[in-house]
Amino acid sequence: MDMAAFSRFSRIFQPGEVIFAEFEPGYTFYFIQSGRVELVKLIGDIEKILDILQPSEMFGEMSLLENSPRSATAIALDVVKVLEFNRKNFEILMEGNPQIALRLLKLLVKRIYDSKRRFMTLTLEDDHAKIADVFLMLDETQIDIDKTSACRTFETTTDDIAHWAGINTSRGRDILNHFAAQRRLEIASNHITVKNINDFARFVNSQRKKL
Incomplete structure (x- = not known):
């Protein structure tokens, strides 16, 4: 994409x-031309990496x-070159x-969908259902998952699943270990395999009907 004009x-x-810090006012957004940018968020007393952005991402x-x-908080991992836009030149970008x-x-539409989908998870009353629904959400939104069978492998961690479910990590690990003991999933260091995603779908739907 030609960005020379900008x-x-x-x-x-x-x-x-630090490009910008969490909680400070936001008057600009950025388009990465080179280098990588790390997004981190303070959750409790722990700084958690949310994403590592590459060139051409905003x-x-x-x-x-x-x-x-x-x-x-956005932090430069390398020497990072960005295009910085504010409200004043935002219109120039859109027209040009x-x-x-x-x-x-497209990015905004995805962000809105992700927020609404996560709200659906958080409205569930049962923590086990929240964990199960996170896997359903990942199954809906990640396009690089093998869906040729009901078995699903997600490149994620137990702490990530607990965070998305809106429960503390200790409680999240207990629930995931409970599911593992039931042979409904297998936990590895960098991925979790759900044996039958349809089983989780039936479980979550039954919990939603109770609301």
Whole structure:
């Protein structure tokens, strides 16, 4: 994608430099041209890595569009070159490069869907159902999963599953170990295999009917 016309908006950050911090006001968003950016969030007393962004990805746009504080901290992992946009030059970007406008629109639609889908999980009253529903959510949103059978392998960790379910990590591990003891899933260091995703779907649906 040709971004040469926007070179006047470029900025460079050095490795380890904070691009913006969680909770501060957000008046800008960024398009990565080179280097990697790490997004981290403070959960309790633990700093958790949310994502590592690559060139051609955008970040920081939600604070700008929603006029809300930053929801995470962005840190340069390498020498990072970005294009920095604010409200004033945002319109210039949209008019000058429809491809960027379309990419941003798709990103916003996905963010809205993810937020609504996670809200569905959090409204469940049973913690076991919340954990099971996280796997259903991952199954719906991740396109690189083998779906030729009811067995699913997710590249995730027990702590991630607990976080998405909105419960503490200790409780999340207990529930996942309970499911493992029932032979409904297998836990490895960097992935979790659900033996039958349809079993979890039936379980979650039965819990939703009780609400």
